[in-house]
Amino acid sequence: MSTKTIATQRASMNIPTGRLAVWWLLMSEIVIFGGVLVSYLMHRLAHKEWAEQAAYTNTWAGAFNTFVLLTSSLSAVLAHQAASRGNGKRAANLLYLTVLGGLVFLTVKAFEWTHEIQEGFTIQSGGFWSYYYTAAGVHAVHVIAGMLVMLWVANSAKKNEDLHRVENVGIYWHFVDIVWIFLFPLLYIAK
Amino acid sequence: MTDHAHAEAHGAGHAPHAEPNWFLKYFWSTDHKIIALQYMFTGMLMALIGGFMAYVFRMQIAYPGMNVPFFGHVSPDAYNALITNHGSIMIFWVAMPVLLAGFGNFLIPLMCGCDDMVFPRLNRLSYQVFLLSAIILLASLFVPGGGFGGAWTAYPPLSSTAKYNLTPMGSSMWVLAVALEFAAFLMGGINFIVTAMNARAPGMKAFDVPLVVWMIVVASLLFMASVGPLIAGAVMLLMDQNLGTGFYNPDRGGDPILWQHLFWFFGHPEVYVVLLPAMGIVAEIMTVFARKKMFAYKTVIYTVIATGVLSFFVWAHHQFVAGIDPRMANVFTVTTVLISIPIAEMCFLYIATLYGGSIRFTTPMLWALAFMAEFLIGGVTGIYLGASGADIFFHDTYFVVAHFHYTFYPIAIIGTIAGLTFWFPKMFGRYMNETWGKIHFWGTIIPFNFIFIPMFWLGLSGEHRRIYDYTNFPDLAVPWMQQLRIVSTVSLVVMLLFQFIFIWNFIYSMWKGKRAGNNPWNANTLEWTTTSPPPHGNWPVADMPIVYRGPYEYAAPGRETDFWPQNEKG
Amino acid sequence: MILSLPSLSTFSGDIDGLVTLVSWLVGVWFFATQIMFFWLLWRFRARDGVKSQYITGKEPHLKRWINIPHTLILVCDVVIIIAAVRVWMKVKQTLPPPDDTIRVVGQQWTWTFQHSGTDGVLDTSDDVWTSDTLHVAEGKTYHFLLESKDVLHSFFVPVFRLKQDAIPGRTITGWFKATKTGEYDILCAEICGIGHGIMGGRIKIESPEQHVAWVQQHSVVADAGATMPSDSSAAVSAGATH
Ligand code: HEA
Ligand code: HEA
Ligand code: CUA
């Protein structure tokens, strides 16, 4: 399709179409994570013994990752600022920095999981561990998806194209970040 | 692109696009109208498969142990797989794609006066994922062990444990197919909502939007806000099946009831997800053929929203006797019975719309009216089930089966055919045959009631669901009950035979029907202001519609004609 | 009694009464709505020279026709809710003191029943296990302990209007009291796999004398009074026959 769709350029609600779509996407994501977390919480409250299993998670690794994600959200905000000033190059570089944050997050995660699995705590080791790997795993999939989209957006931002997408992918990244802020205390701190 | 198409494009001077080849045009298009037809035709094909399954298992119920023509002997596991996949197909691969995705795709851009969905490529992807899910579902019927037979509700531990369901592959493929279908509709839903919110024609305010668009958007919202937990639940179910986790396994600290909550938290809003588009279609048709303004248009929208909000608080009425805390039942019986308030209001406003009309009984109108009359039966029988004390008896009897076929059938079959016959001229530029249409109508509606009325009766006599041979139960094997089962099955066969008339009429009219102009029904909404069928882009770029008024200005005082298109100046 | 189905428990009459009440309350509205609908269709059919009217739905004299019925329906709803909750509380939320207790165990694809035997106490050595047939005495209040060994099942006795799902890993307690003698179906109302379609049983409601006689005939007379704290689930599987 070479010609642009008229529908995409309209804004009857005075909100850019892309941003509106991201908000709705997040709404459906919130209920997905909401489903996992509410299920987990109900079971956690009903099973006191899960606390013992939770004692084996590495709180420091989790805390470090929280810090990494928050920092990467900051660079996403800065990227948005740069994009709104029309500085596509700087926006792209800041997005690459954000992707790097995601990469660090995943690396820490990979070490954590390897260690835990070597200790014998696999996804089959009990109710807590099943939820631990599932919730964090679904979150990690979102991190990876966010990184891929960010690379794609950065690529066009570099050429000063589609700069509005920088903000949209940033909103998404903040969401991924916020989900982690719920997961961290629930999976690592509550013992 | 082929050389041939290239040469043609060249010959046409400086045509903006080359005429795409056949495959690109019908299978790789981003045009919302083509995608709508893809959804519709896939859905109708699935309806035939789901209908065939109903035929096979109804024959087995009526004549246990017989060799069913075109199928053969129905074993107990085949029976379970048939009903499970019949239910799943009819809801997820017929009602959803045809009503929500098919009509949603076709109508939203046309009725909002824009050239396409806001994200055309996402739209195409949505259909492709949907098609993949349908293929996986159908393939699951032929894998070793057979298709999944744990009912469309897929309650664990039966669904999660291979040693109980004996269909390890079939059940995983079923869950995967359902999860993919949800993903497809999430993509579609975002498109519908954002298009209707943001891409309306200049001048079109929220309360100038036709009801069917409102209802499809609210339905998409309900879907997106309720399906998330079940997507998570489906992932957990897949992991229980294949990775050895124990989310739903009581021996390992899990809880089988958790799935029921996740399923019905989605499942109940889901019934309104399919109800609302059908209600919307009926609103368009009734106003056009009664030549009437919608009675209290805004109130209808408020009732739709009220229904949507309430629908999130009724789910446990499917679980009254499932072992939940009995005190919870009291809360849910209140919310459930109260949902009759917005829905009764909605039905009354529709009926009031007929008052003072000049009613023309064309085929689409007959279907729309039949929807009202039949849906009321399904609606009021829902109250019997919502009364918790009575549901102790009714739960999982054929009374429930009759209840939901009296809702689903009017929605997925009657409402759909109403919409198809009404917008057929816009889709293909030709009329369907009226005489054959009316024969098909009566040939469907009369047998339909003879299929499902006996089921209320049987349910009241204690007949329970999902049983392949009632002669195993002395109290249910009595002759008069078996005769009622036969009445139901024979009526089904009669009804199915009449469907060939519809299929023939549909296909024949696509190419040979009488030509229809832009606005064959003298309707007001924007889709009737462009050519039939509309071109790619719907209107010339320089001539996109501008809206001056609401969609139902029929018989406005002081005008020559009894209709007043939304885009007409003055 | 609902159509042809006998009403044989102390609460089946309440449930039937609730169904009748709902039938009246929604039935009146259902028929009123349908009659109105078809009358309007006939009255306002297209006729030559008669144009349709322009009505917005804000006209008070027409809105009345919606609002008054609507308020009345709300009243009907309240009546239905109160009646439903009362029946529900009686059947599911109260547990009258038992005269006797039985255990009902569902498994793919059979019902196993554990009767308390001559001493009237469950989980003692004189218990009587049966598969597929439950023996109860008329006029006695029973508690049942419902369990499942594998998947969900649902204990359904149509003549009692009684239904309760059985869940693996839990024991659910309920009650019933039969009012007449006879022999009827017990069904499994929750899909439980390939054999769901054959998973049934019979309930034999006997007069108290008959019932005592049956129990005495089948109860293994153990040393008098010595209750054995037996592992119930092992006992049931030993007693289950296929
Ligand atoms: C689109 C489909 C659809 C729709 C619209 C509905 C609508 C309703 N349903 Fe139904 N239902 C299903 C599809 C649907 N249902 C399915 C598929 C199942 C079974 C799933 C399974 O187990 O496989 C089911 C099962 C089901 C149950 C569980 C039964 C059981 O398994 O034990 C209950 C219980 O409350 C229920 C209630 C209702 C109610 C109260 C409504 C209400 O929305 C109806 C409201 C409408 C009216 C009331 C009519 C209009 C009003 C009047 C004419 C005025 C007069 C009314 C009064 C005085 C109250 N339904
Ligand atoms: C939209 C939903 C829908 C529809 C339309 C139907 C249609 C039919 N259903 Fe189905 N049914 C379900 C949803 C639906 N069903 C569900 C959810 C279950 C529960 C499953 C479970 O227990 O797990 C169920 C279960 C169920 C049972 C209970 C089985 C059991 O418990 O043992 C029975 C029994 O008779 C039955 C019968 C029928 C019949 C005879 C039809 C007939 O009306 C079918 C007639 C077929 C057609 C009319 C198709 C013809 C096609 C065309 C004309 C092409 C054009 C297409 C379009 C216009 C869309 N169904
Ligand atoms: Cu046990 Cu069905």
Ligand SMILES: [Cu+2]
């Ligand atoms: Cu429901």
